[in-house]
Amino acid sequence: MSHYTLVSKKSMAAQDDPILENPELASAMREGTKVVHRAAESSVFTKKFLKGDITKDEYGQYISSLYFIYSTMERLLRSHKNHPVLQNICFPTELEREQALLNDLEFYYGKERLPELTSPLSMTPAVKAYVQSLEAACSVDPLLLVAHSYSRYLGDLSGGQILARRLKKHVLNLEKDDASWDSEDGLHFYQFNNIGNHNQFKTLYRERLDTLQVNSRTKAMIVAEAIRSFELNIAVFDEIQAISDAKQLKPTMITDDVTKPTVSTWLANPLYVASAGIAVASVGLIAYQRYVRNA
Template identity: 35%
Template sequence: MENQKTVTSPTPNGINSIDSMPRDLSELIKLSTQEVHERAENTEFMKGFHSVTLTQLKLLLSSLYTHYSALEEELDRLSSNPCLSPLCISRWQLHRVAALQADLRYHYGADWRNEAVLAVPAATREYAERIHEVAHSNPCLLISHSYTRYLGDLSGGQVLRRLAQRSLALPPTGEGLSFFCFPEVSHAGRFKELYRARMNSLELSDLARGQVLQEAQTAFLLNVKVFEAIQKMSVVPPPRSSENGALRNRVPPPRTHSIQSEKGPPTSSLSASPALRLVLALCFAVVTVAVGIYAL
């Protein structure tokens, strides 16, 4: 009886036998990341993208710039690595850093480098650090990050661009949203097929495949953390409870009008001031004399 080939390290979602799952690496990644992919799509930030605010868009673009700067730096450095070279052949068609620089310049102005870098949440830096870490420890794991980033953004970019453009009334010519456009890719569907075919041609051991699948899950989870951080940073917090209490307990200012006595009719302010009655009497006398003189 022929020995069955098994994965040395268990793959995600409890799939352990090579014979029980597809052989194509692209299909394996899609299958093993389905659950975490849905989790990323169902974050509050992504579900509310139809009404994205400018603050949220700027945080997203700043985070993407940080991620892609790390990814493209490492892919350029490792472009001759056998695990990555088939995917790097057409990397110039996918490169996002230049487009993101243009978007950040549009939204932040001349000092965009300082402002954009300072704006990103800690989860964004964690994602970039993970890319650099695996690039040095196990370069084959960049397959996972390339797949989740490039094919994900190529697939959903046009929809997100239209939503952001409508929500923020950005120019129809595309300024501020260059990231979501891939002008070097003439047909997204055919390009993705070619990219997957190159992935599937990679000669990886069963152990390496399992690691790539696990890293793809990690990439999605890092994305979830970034989306949650952006949502949290862009929400204006309500007044603190102590401030609410102070507002509720604030003593109202004293009324300026005279307070009616609890007993009897209202007291006239004229009768309450003899000095005022005397002044008015004198004024009346002066007016009477003046009128008499004018009549003469």
């Protein structure tokens, strides 16, 4: 019996379950995903990512994978933008990442390769499984998209700036005194230019999560889906590492320098060490939550 067959049966059983007065979904998902956070910390690819050992070709594979995940999730969210509950956490102008990922793919691969990179035929098995799971979850109950929206967007907002700085230094080989340090080229994914104050927006988002009109069974389903989203991402990251090990990565247009910046600078900074974590649903989410855990 599949994961979503079980979820569907729970959904049908939940019809007579009263709406919770205070569901506290944000904290429930944070607590519910703690175990899978720890499981994710053994990911070879994400350890490399945060240490600065990732190559441009590996990062290109990463954002290629993210393109299909985000484009699918955002298409599904848009299709349910008028859902009486789901609409409360839909912020397409502020949050959508599909176009940002297209900009970054163009930077690393060139505009002429975008049709190839964004064709469904180029989806890897783990990415295809992720996309199919998103669609299956939505067909059971659109509210399961809450779990995926939470794990992706809050992570992008929380740890994204830390990761953008890491990528500038260790992937793009820039230094803070370089003229191009403040450029968004190759890092549009981490730029939320339609959000003024990130902390205020995250507070608003969590408040919206905590007041969603859900019953106890739907709340449990959403927490289970958040765990599922992390598991799907573990598979994606393991797959990227396997593709890299097999030397089957698509080459980017930018050649990696032979000498890469040392990681000693950020290792010596306790704030960076505390912030460094592992990516599952989002590199940023784990980075930020590990920072909170160790603060």
